[in-house]
Amino acid sequence: MISLQHLHFAYNKAVPILQDVNLELSPGRIYGLLGKNGVGKSSLMYNMCGLLFPSSGSCSVLGHTPSRRDPAFLQQVCLLPEDFEMPAMSIDQYIRLYAPFYPAFSSDAFEGHLQTFGIPRQQSLPALSHGQQKKVLISFTLATNARLILMDEPTNGLDVPSKRQFRKVIAGSLREDQSIVISTHQVKDLDSLIDEVLILEDHRIILQEAISSITEKLSFRQVMSLEETEAPIYSEGALKGYAVVAVNRKAEQSRMDMEMFFNAVMTEKEKILPLFNR
Structure with missing residues (x-):
């Protein structure tokens, strides 16, 4: 499903971020991408979804080369970024604007996730706190039913009860043809959630192992x-x-x-x- 072979990435030649990364990810699994702040977790995920391009090596996702950003590829991949800014509109307007990019989007799933998080669908996005806005984005990301879901530090800004709700919605969302990759330095937030651990250190994956x-x-x-x-x-x-x-x-x-x-x-x-x- 996802294959990275000898992938190198650097913002400039003097500062390598990823070096000789080799990674194989399979469908039907939740992966925890662990590492210290600044180690390159976001850069790795952005290479997977085509927002950054490898300096050398290969990256194949769902049979596509992400850097080409083919529409058929983009419909199957959804990234939840760590930093975001929500538009000044209602939740319903947001869904009407962005859901059509994902043919498998489920309004019922989105509504169910919002209910789990305790977010009224009638709310205006600017009226929500940062943590509530992140819950809306998490709900949207999972409701896309994209075959590859990438979540970059999704629990940042969530309180303890919300982190428990997050684990609940993730655990109930995975399909057999999906892979979910969750990047975090708040390692404890992934307890009892993931199937396989990926540890990024020294510019490469130093460990990939099932729980x-x-x-x-x-x-x-x-x-x-x-x-x-x-x-x-x-x-x-x-x-x-x-x-x-x-x-x-x-x-x-x-x-x-x-x-x-x-x-x-x-x-x-x-x-x-x-x-x-x-």
């Missing part, structure tokens, strides 16, 4: 003393003892802590990446 594979090879637990865990890879102080990431030598079942895993990879790359990179 099921991560929890098969690593265990996540709370312990009172570090002596209770044999050779933990990574640990953090918790309210009661320590939160620990360790090699899952006994095939234990544990619930993955996304933030802990990301911090562990960032801190202990030389110990964790060899477990996954084949």
Whole structure:
């Protein structure tokens, strides 16, 4: 569905942003694109949707080359940007103006997402807060039913209850022929939501792994003393003892802590990446 081969991107030759990025994404999955601020997550997503062009290498999305911006491609891809400015119009006017660009747009789905977020459809966009406007955009993006949905820092500006609502609408929206890529540095917001982790660091994807594979090879637990865990890879102080990431030598079942895993990879790359990179 999505294939990036040896992709390089730079705003100028002196400042490389992406180097030799190789990535294969499949339909029916939600991907979490994780990385620190400024690492190039937005640039990678913008290359996927044709707003930025690779310096070299190839990018194929849904059988199209995004940089050509063919209408048949643009109808199947929807990007939710991190920064936006809403036009001075009502929500209904917004839908009448922009929904025709997406042949599979569902008014019923849009209405359902607005209800989940508690946004009245009769509202004027300028009358909404920034967080409420973002909820409208999230609702619109999902209602397009585009085969590739890209969301750049979608939880920025959302309060805790709204982040819970966000996870709910995402989890109930994915179709078998769709891929959703969610970029964030607020890693905890993606807990229990994504199927596969992508970590961008040092200009490239350093890890791509399914959640099921991560929890098969690593265990996540709370312990009172570090002596209770044999050779933990990574640990953090918790309210009661320590939160620990360790090699899952006994095939234990544990619930993955996304933030802990990301911090562990960032801190202990030389110990964790060899477990996954084949």
